[in-house]
Amino acid sequence: MMYNRLSAYATSKTLFCRYLLLLMLWIYFSCEVIAQQAAETTFSGVLSDSTGKAIVGATIMVTGRGAVTSSDARGCFSLPAAYAQSFTARHVNYLPLEVTITLPIVSDSLYRWTMQGKPNMLDQISVTASPMPIELRKIASSVSIIQKTDPELRQIQTLDEALAYIPGVSVDRGRGLTTTGTHTNVIMRGTGSANRTLILKDGVPINDSYTGGVSEWNSLAGNSIERIEVVRGPGSSIYGSNSMGGTINLVTQNPTAQPVLGADFRYGSMDTYQANMKVGKQLTDRWGAIVFAEYKKTGGYTYMADSLWNNYFQRPSMTLFNVNTKLSYNFPGAGTLTAIADYNGQQPLSGTNTIYDDHTMTGNYQLRYTNPEATYAPDILAYYNVQNRQSEAIRWDASANAFSDRYYDSRVPLDTYGLIAKVHRTWAKHAVTWGTDLRFTEIVSRKDYFDQGIQDFTGRQDFISFFINDDFSLTDRLHANLGLRYDYWANRNGRFFDNMSGEDIAINYDDASKHIVNPKIGLTYDLTNNWRLRTVYATGFRAPSSFYMYNAAPLGSSFRLGNPDLKPERMNYSFDLGADYQLSDVLELSTTIYRSQYSDFLTAVLIDADEVPSYFDVQGLPVRQYINIGEVNLWGAEAFARYRISRDLSVQLSYFYNTSKITRYETNPEYEGNSMNDNPRNNFSEAVVFDRPGLFHLSVWGRHTGSFYGDLENTTDREMAAVTVFDLKFGKTLGPVSLNINMMNIFDKQYYGSYTSPSSYYYAPGRSIFAGITYQINH
Known part of the structure; x- marks a missing residue:
């Protein structure tokens, strides 16, 4: 019985094994057939x-x-x-x-x-390099964009500080925070003067019509900036006057759905206080508001050599207060209306033998309507800029051992109002913008010299302009920019009054005007999605301001004589050839070579005293008159590289080479071959940045500025020596609170911030340390 059972079990096991083997063979052959x-x-x-x-x-x-x-x-x-x-x-x-x-x-x-797509610099949208917002890959100009989160904008004291590491831009703030007015020089591509660079605030020119420069770089709170866009090369086909070297647009933040709340306080060297705050939100689907405020105060420093600094000289000081506000209203399906109001009050005190106690008030007001969704998309911007500069000049009285000799009081009110109206329309592959730009300025300069008399000049400067621009694609890879702008410039109602000699001298100047046309032609070609070539041809101009046409008064170490016959400066041509490349978010490269020429450039030249009308008292000073002279050739190269070593660590380098030579000088041929003043031939900057959110930020910045001449005569004793300085930034974040430390000029390098003669030169600030605390929600 047991045997039968074992035999049956063995038979069943054999049958099961055979069945399993057949099943495996069937599965194998089935899989082979399926495969x-x-x-x-x-x-x-x-x-x-x-x-x-x-x-x-x-x-x-x-x-x-x-x-x-x-x-x-x-x-x-x-x-x-x-x-x-x-x-x-x-x-x-x-x-x-x-x-x-x-x-x-x-x-x-x-x-x-x-x-x-991976993050790509060429996909960033620029609102400056074209009349309408457009991707960088379709823009032929050389453009840099600094975002509010970039390390260049971390813990800055002034907005121009963030520009010092951009190729093609030279920044000179000779006495640190105490530098005020047009003494802050931001010069692009070696054009020799800050008033050959156009500065915009949310698309509105803030170069004044008094000197053509930007009077107050301090008039915007540093924490209000969303981004800074820098466009190198002439932009007169879009923006008209002043944009010869390039254009810089300061774009401020808008209210967002998430609430924005922040406060910052810093204290440091030279008894410097800096505090700012911001608060804002999109309050409803329609209404939004954001407000920025800033306060700065500094006690200055001894900025001259001991051998030149008299014991009664006072260190310069400066106090300022900014309020920047923005209110927006969204029409459902019908665009956005934005109102902006900025206020800046500034009180600098400076001087040596004469103390200048200044009070400046600046207000910028804008009302803008945009509707990008409309078929004919309107962009209408009305603005009003007002400025009132008042100064009391008091001389040192040795007998009284005090500053008690009242020299003069001055007042310079400036009123500028304008309208920029544009319409955008897309047809197939063409994005066309056309519009008009109207700008009118009233200038008044009044000086009351105690016990001597008064000296006034007044004038008006008008611009009436029309423009058209087409950004279009010839193929999927080849893009073109075509632009053309017509400007009618006029200086009117010029008048000078002076009774300093004991008799009334009243001069009514003839009106001056000019019709100017500026074209732009640009091409870009995408070799790949992240590598492009670009080239652009453009022209530019700068109209002479009222100060250079009508003023006649002592300025610094010379007497300056205006010239009502001045012509606009012209950028005859500017030609760029460049390339941009990005490898994912690891490597970013950009390089440009350019060649430019401008003529009728304006400068102050020495003239004989007997050429000065007898009713002017030049006070024994050498006389310089403003005239249009000659021709200047410029050429150079710009390069920028950023490499991300790891997620948290990156390095960046920039280099700028420029040579600006006078090729024709009508009144003094011996100047031909000289270099333009204030034009370093070499600028080099580098930075190493470690930034890990939740841990800390640490960056080291270096800048090398080559030597350059302080005058057109290329006088050797007015040559500024080359200098290299290093800065350090550190920040530690603890939730919404962060602690930060800035160290400027780490190695306490002594160098000239301004050098006019061996007996009159200013040292830039030495080592400066600032520490602060910041509270921020949704910055």
Whole structure:
């Protein structure tokens, strides 16, 4: 019985093993047949970007098999169906795309996917380099954009400080925070003067019509900036006068859906206080508001050599207060209305033998309507800028051992109002903008010399302009910019009055005017999605301001005589050739070479005293008169590189080379071949930045400025020596609170911030240390 059972069990076991073996063989052969059939079935896919453009050269990766194919010129690829269920598409310019297909796979079907591009500088939108917002890749000009989160804008004291590391830009704030008015020089591409660079605030020119410079870089709170856009090369085809070397646009923050709340306080060297705050929010679907305020006070420093500093000289000091406000209203489906009001009050005190106690009030007001969704998209901007500068000059009285000899009181009110109206329209591949730009300025300068008399001049400067611009694509890779602007410039109602000699001298000047046309032609070509070439041809001009035409008074170490016959300066041509490249978020490169020429450049030249009308009292000073002279050739190169070593650590380098030579000087041919003043031939900057959110920020910045001449005569004793300085920034974040330390001029390098003669020169600030605390929500 037991035997029968064991025999039956053995038989059953044998049958089960045979059955299992047959089942395994059936599965094996079935799989082979299926695999063979699948291998014979193709699967096809198409890869494109968010615009629908085909992605060429994407690698298709299959786990366990590596790269099996790549996309062709149409973005197409094919795979055996066996590999198609799960794969990854990779491309250097796009984020990896992981694909899983639900079974069953339909034979000979065509699947489509969109790959998202990696962060690319060329996809940033610029609102300055073209009359309408447009991607950098379609702009032929050389452009740099500093975002509010970039290290250049961290813990800054003044806005121009952030520009010091941009190629093509030279920044001179000779006495630190105590530098006021037009003594802050921001010069682009070696054009020799700050008033040949146009400065915009939210698209509105803030160069004044008194000297053409930017009177108060301090009139905007540093924490109000959303970004700074720098466009190198003439921009007169878009913006008209002053944009010969380039254009800088200070773009302020808008209210957002998330509440913004922040406060910052810093204290440091030279008994310097700096505090600011901001608060804002999109209050409803329609209303939004944001407010910025800033307070600064500094006690200054001894800025001259001991041998030149008399014991009664006073250190310069400065106090200022800014309030910047923005209110927006969204019309449902019908655009946005934005109102801006800025106030700046500033009280600098400076001087040596004469103390200048200044009081300056600046107000900037804007009302802007935009509707980018409309077929004919309007952008209408009305603005009013007002400035009132008052100064009391008091001389040192040795007998009284005090500053008690009242010299003069002065008042310079400036009123500028204007309208910029644009319309955007897209036809096929053309984005066309046309519009008008109207600007009118009233200038008054009044000086009351105690016990001597009064000296006034007044005038009016008008601009009436029309422009058109077309940004279009010739092919998917080739883009073009065409621009043309007509300007009618006029100086009117010029009048000078002086009774310093004991008799009334009244001069009514003839009106001066000019019709000027400025074109721009630019091309960009995308070699790949992250590498492009660009070239641009443009012209520019700068109209003479009232100060250079009508003023006649002592200025510094000379007597300055105006010239009502001045002509506008002209940038005859400027030609750029450049390239930009970005490898993911790891490497960013940009380089440009350029050649420019401008004529009728304006400068103050020495003239004989007998050429001065007898009714002017030059007080025994040498006389310089403003005239248009000669021709200047410029050429140079700009380069920028940023490399991200790791997620937290990066390095960046910039280099700027420029040579500006006088090729024709009508009144003094011996000047021909001289270099333009205030033009360092070499500028080099570098930075090492470690930034890990939640841990700390540490960056070290270095700047090298080559030697340059302080005058057109290229006088050797007015040559500024080359200098290299280093700065350090440190910040530690603890939730919404952060602690920060800035150290400027780490190695306490002594160098000239201004050098006019061996007996009159100013040292830039030495080592300066500032520490602060910041509270910030949704900055």
